[in-house]
Amino acid sequence: MEVPADPPDACPVCDRAYDSVSAHDAGIMVNLLDNQRYQRVCFEPRPEERLWFFHHTHAQATVADAERADGPTTD
Numbered sequence: 778m779e780v781p782a783d784p785p786d787a788c789p790v791c792d793r794a795y796d797s798v799s800a801h802d803a804g805i806m807v808n809l810l811d812n813q814r815y816q817r818v819c820f821e822p823r824p825e826e827r828l829w830f831f832h833h834t835h836a837q838a839t840v841a842d843a844e845r846a847d848g849p850t851t852d
């Protein structure tokens with residue numbers, strides 16, 4: 778696993794804040810069912826043949842789901 782040197786400010790998949798980002802060039806297993814820290818991971822393929830993983834905490838994912846239910850905010 779690598780940590781990208783120039784990560785974006787927000788997740789490019791769901792456009793929300795994320796806790797951490799990692800880059801992978803080999804298969805890994807992801808199980809968030811019992812994860813205390815993270816609720817969601819978004820995956821984005823990168824041109825350098827890496828897959829970036831954006832890790833969202835439960836709070837970040839809950840805020841995203843609530844905002845999505847109410848529609849986009851203006852801030």
Ligand SMILES: [Zn+2]
Pocket residue numbers: 788789790791792793818819831833
């Ligand atoms: Zn995301």
